[in-house]
Amino acid sequence: MNRFIKTAVAAVAAVGLGLGLTACGSSSSSDDGLTKVTFMNYWTPDTNHIGVYVADQLGYYRDEGLDVDIVAVSTAGGEQAVSTGVADFALSTLTNVSMFDAQGGDLEMVMQVQQEPSAIWCALASNTSITRPKDFDGKTFATFGSSESDAVVKKMIQTDGGTGDYDKVTVGTSTFQALTSGRADFGGFYSTWEGVEADLYGPTLNCFAEQDYGVPGNADSIGIITADSTVQNDPELVQKFVTATQKGYMYAYEHPDEAAELLVKAAPEADLDIDLVKKSMQVIVDGNYWGDVSAVKDGSFTLGTVDTKSTQEYFDFLAAAGAYEDANGTVLTTAPQSTDMSTNEFVK
Incomplete structure (x- = not known):
């Protein structure tokens, strides 16, 4: 799916419109003592989501004491779902967060997977x-x-x-x-x-x-988002989720074929073609889309780091083009600041 579907959803699903969503994302304990967490997809599962599915399939979330429910994206979008508490975390982009926050939202990116525009x-x-x-x-x-x-x-x-x-x-x-x-x-x-x-x-x-x-920066800053209130009130939950999710994406970067098979198995409703998933993962690895592979391997770059510089370059471009509006539909001439809507404190 094209990224611009989600951007349009983020802009249309204005903050506070009350779209009839029932809050079910607040974490609670399951019978086996694990903390229940809801994660919302960005669209139909694909290789952008693969690290979450890998983390779930290989027990990385359970190792952190989490019972993660991966749910389909709602009509209002993952941004609205996280903002209203329907989901604890979602896959999105920092660009979508900037559009949502410009209208009064309260979202934060806690881990950025994609480091290069695609x-x-x-x-x-x-x-x-x-x-x-x-x-x-x-x-x-x-x-x-x-x-x-x-x-x-x-x-x-x-x-x-x-x-x-x-x-x-x-x-x-x-x-x-x-x-x-x-x-x-x-x-x-x-x-x-x-x-x-x-x-x-x-x-x-x-x-x-x-x-x-001529388009500057990184428009496709795909990563994990949550609500500001979750970061402030339950940083331990955020740390556990980010730790396990990082591990899932690291596994996928190092074992692309095996991760592809895990995704296809874990998301039968998506009817994914294994050849497409494997080839997509190979393109991601060969193109260093999640960070320079050699730098990730030698530890000089940490997979999941939020790149506030390249995202800000893109936000400045959008603001100059009049692409941002507030909740009243007024065009904003000053770009949102990527440092105000992201953090690297949970990326280890």
Whole structure:
């Protein structure tokens, strides 16, 4: 799934709207003495989630005294679920947290998995009228309604010498379908998932990375979020969850094929293709997406560290493009500060 679905959800699910969610995420003790914890997925389980599933399957959470319930993402999104106490933790991005907090939210990232942007902007290779981002001018963009994606696409086109003028069509959940049906000419994907899927099974795409066309920082800061109140009131719980989750992602980075098999087994409802999952993990490892592999191995980089510098560069870019709004819909000209919505105190 494209990251911009979740960003749009975070912006639409305004803080305090009361979407009928029943609080069930507050931790409690199970019959065997373990602390019950609810974790909400970002979307359908994929390799972004793999460390959580590995930690659960290999007993890392149980070793920390936790009984973790992994639940499907709600319509309102993981950000809203964590804010209202429906979930204790969720997978999200620091960009989503910044959008949510700009509207009065109270979220915090306690562990960042993805250290490099993976967004790619693609057209079908059969569409010979698009050979570079400049060619997006006058074409139709398959959008999920996100102001973030508009800012990124416009910047890429203008950096490549175009005007940044394009048409848009709002799609549901499949950008692939929008392109192959002719409803749209280009759209956004993840190189680590949809890009892999296209390589394995088609359709053949012609893609461009946003960082090659003027978009600064890391837009795809995928990691673990929780509520500020949880960090303040139950730091021991946060530490236990982060410790086990780090261990799960470390295992996946060091044993990608074995982790892929664990994910497929643990998430049968997702009907994951094992070849896709294994290839995705290999792309993640080869691309150092979770941090330089050699640096992780020699201990000079700790997997899970929140990179406030690259995320802030991206937030500043979004603010300059007018992509942030407060709860009243007023455009914010000052970017949220990544250091105010993240911490590395639990990353060991």
